[in-house]
Amino acid sequence: MTAALEITRLSKHFGGLSAVDDVTIVVPGGDRRLLLGPNGAGKTTLFNLVTGELKPETGTVRLLGQDITRLAPYRCAHYGLARTYQILTLFPHSTLGESVILSMLGLRPERWNPFVRIRNRAAYWDRAVEALARVGLEAKARTRFGETSYGEKRRLEVALALAQGPKVLLLDEPLAGLSSEERFGMRALIESIPREITLMMIEHDMDTALEIAETVTVMHHGRVVAEGDRASIVRDPRVKEVYFAS
Amino acid sequence: MSLAFWLVQTLNALALGGLLFLLSAGFSLIFGLMRIANLTHGAYFMLGAYVGLSVLDASWGFFAAVLLGSLAIAVFGAAVQRFILARLGDRVLAQVLVTLGLSFIIADLCLMLWTGDPMQLAAPAVLSRPIEFYGYVFPGYRVFVVAVSLLVAVLLWFLIERTRLGAMVRAAVDDMEMARGMGIRAPRLFTIVFCLGCALAGMGGVLGGPILSVYPGLDAEMLPLALVVVILGGIGSLLGAFIGSFVTGFIYTFGQALLPDFAYVILFLPMIIILMFRPEGLFGEKSG
Amino acid sequence: MNQGGPLLVLALCLLAPLAAGEIFYINVASQILIAAVFAASLNILVGYGGLVSLGHASFFGLAAYAIALLTTRWGYGHFAAILIALLFATLVACVFGAVSLRATGIPFLMITLALGQTLWGVAYRWADLTGGDNGITDVRRPVVLGIDLIEPTAFYLAMVGVLLATMAFLNVFVNSGLGMSLEGARDQPRRMRMLGHGVRMVQWLAFVISGFLAAVSGICFVYYHSYIHPHSLGLATSAEALLMVIAGGVATLAGPLVGAAIVVVFKMVVSAYVTRWVMLLGIVFVLIVIFIPEGVVPGLLRVARRFRVGAK
Numbered sequence: 001m002t003a004a005l006e007i008t009r010l011s012k013h014f015g016g017l018s019a020v021d022d023v024t025i026v027v028p029g030g031d032r033r034l035l036l037g038p039n040g041a042g043k044t045t046l047f048n049l050v051t052g053e054l055k056p057e058t059g060t061v062r063l064l065g066q067d068i069t070r071l072a073p074y075r076c077a078h079y080g081l082a083r084t085y086q087i088l089t090l091f092p093h094s095t096l097g098e099s100v101i102l103s104m105l106g107l108r109p110e111r112w113n114p115f116v117r118i119r120n121r122a123a124y125w126d127r128a129v130e131a132l133a134r135v136g137l138e139a140k141a142r143t144r145f146g147e148t149s150y151g152e153k154r155r156l157e158v159a160l161a162l163a164q165g166p167k168v169l170l171l172d173e174p175l176a177g178l179s180s181e182e183r184f185g186m187r188a189l190i191e192s193i194p195r196e197i198t199l200m201m202i203e204h205d206m207d208t209a210l211e212i213a214e215t216v217t218v219m220h221h222g223r224v225v226a227e228g229d230r231a232s233i234v235r236d237p238r239v240k241e242v243y244f245a246s
Numbered sequence: 247m248s249l250a251f252w253l254v255q256t257l258n259a260l261a262l263g264g265l266l267f268l269l270s271a272g273f274s275l276i277f278g279l280m281r282i283a284n285l286t287h288g289a290y291f292m293l294g295a296y297v298g299l300s301v302l303d304a305s306w307g308f309f310a311a312v313l314l315g316s317l318a319i320a321v322f323g324a325a326v327q328r329f330i331l332a333r334l335g336d337r338v339l340a341q342v343l344v345t346l347g348l349s350f351i352i353a354d355l356c357l358m359l360w361t362g363d364p365m366q367l368a369a370p371a372v373l374s375r376p377i378e379f380y381g382y383v384f385p386g387y388r389v390f391v392v393a394v395s396l397l398v399a400v401l402l403w404f405l406i407e408r409t410r411l412g413a414m415v416r417a418a419v420d421d422m423e424m425a426r427g428m429g430i431r432a433p434r435l436f437t438i439v440f441c442l443g444c445a446l447a448g449m450g451g452v453l454g455g456p457i458l459s460v461y462p463g464l465d466a467e468m469l470p471l472a473l474v475v476v477i478l479g480g481i482g483s484l485l486g487a488f489i490g491s492f493v494t495g496f497i498y499t500f501g502q503a504l505l506p507d508f509a510y511v512i513l514f515l516p517m518i519i520i521l522m523f524r525p526e527g528l529f530g531e532k533s534g
Numbered sequence: 535m536n537q538g539g540p541l542l543v544l545a546l547c548l549l550a551p552l553a554a555g556e557i558f559y560i561n562v563a564s565q566i567l568i569a570a571v572f573a574a575s576l577n578i579l580v581g582y583g584g585l586v587s588l589g590h591a592s593f594f595g596l597a598a599y600a601i602a603l604l605t606t607r608w609g610y611g612h613f614a615a616i617l618i619a620l621l622f623a624t625l626v627a628c629v630f631g632a633v634s635l636r637a638t639g640i641p642f643l644m645i646t647l648a649l650g651q652t653l654w655g656v657a658y659r660w661a662d663l664t665g666g667d668n669g670i671t672d673v674r675r676p677v678v679l680g681i682d683l684i685e686p687t688a689f690y691l692a693m694v695g696v697l698l699a700t701m702a703f704l705n706v707f708v709n710s711g712l713g714m715s716l717e718g719a720r721d722q723p724r725r726m727r728m729l730g731h732g733v734r735m736v737q738w739l740a741f742v743i744s745g746f747l748a749a750v751s752g753i754c755f756v757y758y759h760s761y762i763h764p765h766s767l768g769l770a771t772s773a774e775a776l777l778m779v780i781a782g783g784v785a786t787l788a789g790p791l792v793g794a795a796i797v798v799v800f801k802m803v804v805s806a807y808v809t810r811w812v813m814l815l816g817i818v819f820v821l822i823v824i825f826i827p828e829g830v831v832p833g834l835l836r837v838a839r840r841f842r843v844g845a846k
Contacts, residue, residue, distance in 0.1 A: 051728060077730035091721050102718045106730030110711035114743060119709035164729065283640065330824065338586065340827040343780045346773060347819025354813035470651060470769060477644045510655025514648040518633065521645045525637035 002065040004029040004198035005168050010049055010059030019045040021222035023059070027168075027215075030195040034213030035202045036233075038243060042222040043202045044086060047170050051083050052076050064167060077106060080167030084157040084174060086202075090145055096156055097141035100128040103160040131163040132156075135189055151182035158189060162197075169193070171201040175208055183208055210234065218242060253382055255503050256496075261388040261457060263495025264395025268450030269468060270475040271402060271487045272443025278419050278482020279439050281336055285345040286326070287447055288469030289352040294319045294448025295460040296356050299367050308370040315452035316445040323444030327437050353465055362462050367455025374456075391453055398446070399488055406484060415439060419482055471498070474517055540788065544701075548694050552687065560686045566791075566798045567693040568754045571700050573778040573790035575747030580776065581784030582708060583740050584720030585635075586643050588772050589650030590748055592630060595767030597623040597749035598756035599657065602670040612676035620749050627745025631738045650772055657764040669763035673756055689758065696754060700747060704787060707743070716740050717785075781822050783829025792830050 005027040012020040020042045027033050035043050048054040050061050052073045060069045068076050091099045101124050105111040110118060118124055125141075132138045135155040140148060148156070154174065161169055174190065175183050183205070190212055193199060203209035210216070216233040218226040220242045226233060233239055273287045297318045298311035306314075326348060334340045369387040377384045406412035414435055418425040426432055451460075458464065475494050479486025494513070501509035551563035572594055579585045600619035604610040610618070634645045657664045664670065675683040683689045707713045718726045719733045726733050756762045765771060774797060782793025796818065805811040826833030 053724070053728075073727040074730050074732055077728060083728055085725075089722055089725050091718060091725075093717070093721060098714070102714055102726070103729050105711055105715060106726070108711070111715045111731060111736070112712055112739065114707045114710050114712040114739070116711070117706050117709045118711050119714060160729065277640075283643075330820065334823070334827065337827060339580070339780045339784060340823050342586065343777060343819050344823040346777055347816040347823070350816030350819070351813050352816075354810055354816065358810060358813070466770065470647065473644060473647065477641070481640065507659040508655075510658075511652050514652045514655070518645055518648045518652070521641050521648070522633060522636045525641035 001028065003027055003062070004031065004064060005050070005200065006062040007046070007050065008060045008062070010046070010061065011057050012045060012049055012054060013057060018222045020049060020056070023219070023222070023224055025217055025224065025227075027198055027200055029198055031198055032212060032214040033198075033200040034209050034216045035200060035219065036206065036209075036216055036239070037219035041219040043219055044172060046219070047083065047172055047202065050170065051081060074106075077164065081170070082161040082164050082166035082168070083170040084161050084172055086172040086176060088153050088157065090153065090156060090160075092145055095142050095144055096132060096137060096148065097125060097128045099145065099156065100131045100159060100163050101125070103163045104128065104131070107164055128163070131159050134162055135159040136185070151178055151185070154178060154182070154186065155189065162193070166197060168198045168200070171199060173202055173204060175203055175205045187212055250382060254384070255499055257384055257388050257392070259496040259499035260492065261391045261495075262499055263492035264392045265450050265454045265457070266471055266475050266495055267395050267399060267488055267491035268446050268453065270472040270479075270491055271399075271484060272446040273472050274476050274479070274482060274484065274487040275415075275439055276443045277476065279415060280436050282331060282341050283338075283345070284443070285342060285469065286348045286352065287443075287472055288465035288467070289349040290319050290323065290444050290447040291451040291454070291468050292460070292465040293322070293352050293356060294451030295367060295455045295464065296360050297448070298452030298455055299360070299365055299460055302368060308373070312449055312452045316449040319448030320441045320445035324437055324441045327440040331440070332433060332436065349465060353462065357462050364459050364461035366459055367452070369456035387456055391457065394453060398449075402484060411438070474513060477521060478517060551690065557686050560690050562798065562802045564686070564690045564693045564758055565802060566795050567697045568751050568758060569775075569778060569794035569798050570791045571697055571754065572748055572751035572775050573782065573794045574700055574704060575744045575751065576775045577779045577784060577790045578704075578707070578716075578740055578744040578747070580779050581786070581789070582713065582720065583716050583737055585638065585737060585741075586776070587634070587646040588643055588769065588776065589630070589646030589648070590744070590775055591767050591769075591771035592650045592653050593623045593627050593745040593748040594752035594755065594771065595657070595762070595764075596626055596653065597752035598762045598766055599664060599670070601753050601756050602673050602762045603663070605674065606670060606672055616753055619753055620746065623749035623752070624742060624746045627742045627749075631741030631745070635734055635737050635741065647769065647772075650767065651769060654764055654768040657767050664764065667764070669761055671761050673760045673762070675757045675760070683757065693754060696750065700750070701787065708787070712736065712739060777819065781819060781830060783831035783833070786829070786831045789829055789831045796830070
């Protein structure tokens with residue numbers, strides 16, 4: 001069975017520092033993988049290496065068997081990789097619906113066409129509203145990005161990624177900065193993502209994240225120090241050491 | 247092409263380089279610190295030259311001309327920065343519009359006050375004496391210009407690297423948020439640096455008067471040269487402005503002397519190639 | 535947004551010079567429309583693409599020179615000359631775009647400036663081809679459908695046609711897949727890449743389209759003046775277009791028209807009454823930045839909205 005995401009011996013150094021050191025992670029299809037580790041463990045760097053925003057020195061990344069190690073982010077997107085970001089970087093002048101349309105356009109040939117109107121076309125707009133409905137934002141389709149709340153912006157992030165119909169979705173701290181109520185909603189949202197989409201998540205809020213996750217990989221100083229299902233990781237003394245020692 | 251020819255051209259190139267340094271050091275500092283592309287800078291250079299001209303006409307002497315030329319532009323620049331540019335934050339397009347608008351105003355003002363005739367700014371006799379060196383004769387004024395620009399370069403280096411003001415400038419250029427957190431008052435710092443940059447441009451204008459003459463359109467000719475220097479040398483880098491100025495001075499001078507038909511191409515083509523492979527310039531810092 | 539109001543205003547503005555009747559005003563209006571198309575082409579890059587160029591006169595001037603040379607020296611008919619001029623200028627835009635877009639921001643500005651100045655320098659010095667400082671004169675206007683465009687009203691109507699076609703295209707462009715992708719690339723290039731967009735390719739396509747439209751305006755320009763000079767390739771021309779775009783309001787359809795109107799009216803009309811019109815124009819720019827920094831059109835819309843809210 002081809003793994004959804006196969007990271008093999010990936011390494012990246014910055015100056016003298018090993019940000020990611022000989023990391024191997026295999027994520028089977030449909031998995032809900034949680035990447036844990038203290039600040040500076042290399043988790044976001046690992047995400048950047050997978051998406052192609054950073055180039056690794058050694059190692060390979062395979063997406064459903066396809067080697068995407070040296071591919072630029074936009075090519076990886078076309079192979080079915082999607083990602084959300086820790087710091088919200090979305091489109092300030094657009095409405096939520098328009099942002100989703102931009103996401104949908106990323107994989108469609110219409111993005112090169114200057115001669116056909118798209119912005120208010122029913123076909124695109126309806127699809128965008130559908131995508132927003134999946135995260136509960138359909139009522140805000142015509143609202144400008146600047147007028148939405150932080151929690152809504154976080155949900156928009158997920159909507160943009162899901163609108164592409166990805167095969168593997170990387171979530172970078174999806175719960176960051178949310179109130180307990182919003183966290184509850186986001187958890188439900190993540191749990192409602194169908195099994196066809198494999199999830200890998202970085203999260204600091206361990207309590208909620210551990211309830212969503214099925215498998216956990218723990219990183220420290222750029223290396224993988226523990227891996228296993230949720231129950232065993234929670235009991236693992238090494239994990240406690242990683243968190244309390246640093 | 248005799249050796250005398252080459253030596254004279256070299257001196258011309260050095261003198262032009264020195265003037266370009268005075269012009270572009272200020273531009274580079276202003277951009278490095280405040281992220282403002284001060285497109286009025288060519289006009290400041292020209293206005294300084296015209297002010298210097300009037301001071302000379304009033305028989306107050308060359309030194310007074312340089313001093314008052316620099317001062318006038320510094321004051322003007324301070325007002326512009328304080329009352330107009332400071333309110334714009336980092337809105338690039340508004341900056342472009344206002345700095346170009348100001349250059350229109352200054353250019354027309356000069357036309358109005360000093361008419362459109364090209365004028366020669368007379369170098370003082372004491373500085374114009376020919377200097378003899380191993381049998382070759384050099385125009386003294388150009389040597390003077392080179393000497394002054396080197397002195398200014400050293401003083402600027404000292405200011406940036408060894409004084410408290412310079413430390414504040416360097417801190418703010420590196421990381422504005424951090425600098426503010428440490429109590430550095432950005433608004434005042436900005437005005438001071440902007441003043442300094444404008445003063446240098448004004449000084450360059452007066453000192454350049456005897457060499458370049460003073461005429462309408464001088465601003466439009468100097469601005470692209472300043473931009474070439476800053477891009478070659480890297481934005482915000484004093485060393486870069488220094489080296490870039492003299493490289494540009496040499497290319498322009500020898501280009502004009504040897505291949506006048508291609509002078510402009512020779513100047514801009516290397517710049518294009520450098521920018522294609524190193525967008526931050528030769529000495530600039532790579533931006534995110 | 536309701537399209538009726540603005541279209542009505544546009545129609546009135548376009549008809550006004552004809553109603554006024556005087557040849558002088560019809561000619562000024564023609565110049566405004568030519569400048570408006572030039573500014574609108576730059577607006578694609580600056581407003582919608584976030585790419586500030588100081589070398590856009592390159593394509594404007596190249597197309598103009600091509601027409602001048604093809605029709606006065608090399609014996610081509612107008613139809614062929616226009617096609618060749620457009621093709622040539624667009625090809626140059628393809629090359630310049632590829633070179634310039636290796637950078638963004640200020641380095642991009644500098645490369646476009648350098649490319650433009652290089653062309654200007656070549657035009658100035660290669661006097662055998664371009665006439666150098668004398669330029670090329672005696673460019674005759676074409677005869678279209680039996681109507682000689684030497685007649686001011688006929689030429690003006692042709693310019694109206696060109697403007698309306700340009701506006702119609704831009705109206706579709708900003709709402710098209712490429713147009714939306716361009717704006718997304720302006721705002722969040724990193725995010726756009728992660729969403730599958732080829733940001734550089736989008737910007738290059740926009741650059742080429744923008745260069746094509748600039749060429750269109752350059753062709754109209756040389757036909758209007760019957761004369762071309764290296765100045766039309768230079769920094770001053772590029773800077774003027776940039777000022778029109780910014781003053782009018784970037785990333786709006788009407789902005790370039792308003793900006794062009796302001797600059798041309800000052801150059802052609804105000805200059806007859808006020809000697810210091812250049813200074814006055816500079817003051818207008820400074821005042822725009824102080825009071826309506828987002829540009830005239832967005833500024834007026836803002837004021838109009840407040841009136842409407844106040845009236846309620």
